[in-house]
Amino acid sequence: MRLTDLLDADVVELGGGTLGHVHDVRLVQDGPPLGSVGATFRISGLIVGGTSFGARLGFARAAVRGPWLLKRLFRRLHADARFVPWSAVRGLTEGRIVIEARADDLRAPDPIG
Amino acid sequence: MAGRTEGLAGGQSGGRSGDQSGGHRGGRTIDAGLRLLDRQLIDVDGMLAGKVDDLELTMPAEGAPYVTAILAGPGSLSRRVGGRLGAKIEALHRRLHPSEAPGPASVSWGVVTDVGSSIRLSVGKASLPVDTLEQWTREHIIDRIPGSDRAPD
Amino acid sequence: MKRFTEITLGILTAIGGFVDIGDLVANAETGARFRMGLAWAVVVGVVGIVVYAEMAGRVAAVSGRPVFDLVRERLGARVALANLLASFFINFLTLAAEIAGVALALELASSVNYLLWIPLVAALVWLVLWRGSFVPMERVFGLLGLALVVFGVALWHLHPEGLLASAMHPGPPTNESWGTYLFFAVALFGATMTPYEVFFFSSGAVEERWTRRDLNVERANVLIGFPLGGALSLLLMGTTATVLAPRGITVEHLSQVGLPVALALGKVGLAVLLVGIFAATFGAALETALSGGYTVSQYFGWQWGKFVRPNKAPRFHLVVLLATGLGGLLMLTAVDPIKVTEYSIVLAAAALPLTYFPILIVANDRDYLGDRVNGRVTNAIATVYLGLLVVVATATIPLMIMTKGGA
Helix, strand or coil: CEHHHHCCCEEEECCCCEEEEEEEEEEECCCCECHHHCECCEEEEEEEECCCCCCCCCCCCCCECCCHHHHHHHHHHCCCCEEEEHHHEEEEECCEEEECCCHHHCECCCCCC | CHHHHHHHCCCCCCHHHHHCCCCCCCCCEEEHHHHCCCCEEECCCCCEEEECCEEEEECCCCCCCEEEEEEECHHHHHHHHCHHHHHHHHHHHHHHCCCCCCCCEEEEHHHEEEECCCEEECCCHHHCHHHHHHHHHHHHCHHHCCCCCCCCC | CHHHHCCHHHHHHHHHHHCCHHHHHHHHHHHHHHCCCCHHHHHHHHHHHHHHHHHHHHHHHHHCCCHHHHHHHHHHHHHHHHHHHHHHHHHHHHHHHHHHHHHHHHHHHHCCCHHHHHHHHHHHHHHHHHHCCHHHHHHHHHHHHHHHHHHHHHHHHCCCCCHHHHHHCCCCCCCCCHHHHHHHHHHHHHHHCCHHHHHHHHHHHHHCCCCHHHHHHHHHHHHHHHHHHHHHHHHHHHHHHHHCCCCCCCCCCHHHHCHHHHHHHHHHHHHHHHHHHHHHHHHHHHHHHHHHHHHHHHHHCCCCCCCCCHHHCHHHHHHHHHHHHHHHHHHHCCCCHHHHHHHHHHHHHHHHHHHHHHHHHHCCEHHHHHHHCCCHHHHHHHHHHHHHHHHHHHHHHHHHHHCCCCC
């Protein structure tokens, strides 16, 4: 599977409701060891939201502090972004990911990464 | 609830509640599209070795998929660019690799040593499959011009 | 003197950016038609490029990543490709025009038709890029280009009157329309912030091997180099405002750019001017040829740069070779180099915001710069300019059509 299979894929709930698109894929470094870097990066979950314009610019991260106006603009644009843990994924087809989770249960992603 | 508050402080929470918002104590957390995709690959000698065009992930029988390789070069850039231009790039890739079904050039994740503003590798670029076009250009064009080997002052 | 030579990267970038062949004619024409009424556009542009070049240089010095790496990384492969195509085309057209510009300067000096000089110039430009080392190249052309300060000497001798007054009263004179006035304003502003300046300056920072300890040198380059370039273009504007405007003479050819200097300082002045024009256009040719190589290589991740042996950066050198050769061929068709630069303005519209936006974001990223991220003031100014760039980018093409290219 490739990263680009996941990025921008539509995310829908089992019940049929749409959640948005995959903005980004969150990786955590606690997989099986592989070569010089130690533990590999495994998927911890997906960042899903509405419009993906500017989603991968970096404003969601704590490390990017400004400029103030742009940061507020993009934060507002992506206020609906949610983190979907990989455990909630039920199906994966061409450009489409089916998850089992209620929208209310999902939280906003942490500003790391 | 306490776990969640801790999670917001940079992923220091433990266990399951940490998973709810994507902060995790187990190890470093990064967003692939932002921190890995389209970043510069730099080899062990500090030479530039292409861009991360895509990532290859393996789906194990149990658990979440994990990154096994970086995909680079025209074979994987073609999909990112898409459209007719992407098709032309794919055609170029096929011409460079006349074997049956050439997959995109891949760099095993095992040779990655650092993920920062660029991705550092533990091997020299000559050993990577992404270097084909570079070597071709060197042999057939650049080395034919006198002075191509001259060290910069 | 030694400290002075450390700022030649900034000086060369500025000279190749705002007093190249297109801008020499544009600034001269602006002075002839609007006197100093558009001086503010140059000043506004210089502030913008100072702010953004400093950021780009800082990012390159601290992280080693030049501008096009940032463009691809933040905007993604598709959008960055659109920028690459636009930027490369601008670089190419400008490079071609500069090759013709050098040939024109040689024609003025020798009375040999410029078309005959073109193959030699193209070959010479390529040879310098193949064999010459980056730093000496930068020093020679940066310092020689300062011969253009002869515009200031000429202006002094011409005893100008009312220049400051016309600078303080923006607005078109009675025989010009607001549409044309705004078109020239946009063109002048765009000329001071042409993307190849930051491509060249940030890649040059890596060529110079600057690190975070060299940030003071980097800042000096920006704070001295670009205002100096701006001053040269304003001095040129002043000479034609003084000599050509009262006589209603407009500028269409490089030879007219030198009229005021010839009038004020005679043959000696003209000789110095020709040296300056030769150095500025040659420097601009080097800058645009290298920028073409830099942007393509940085998009694809190829090894680039003159700081490695040529055979370690084969594709980079191939791009430079092809661009220079094809540029020379294009100008052999006797197409007017000024027209060529005008067409490139249209493409700059697309490249401007897509180039500067990623710089602003990364200059705020602590993973890149640690504690050297932008302060609030820099961010405020840079955000305003980003907005301005978007406005300029959207206004350029309609204005160009409306005013028929400022006719």
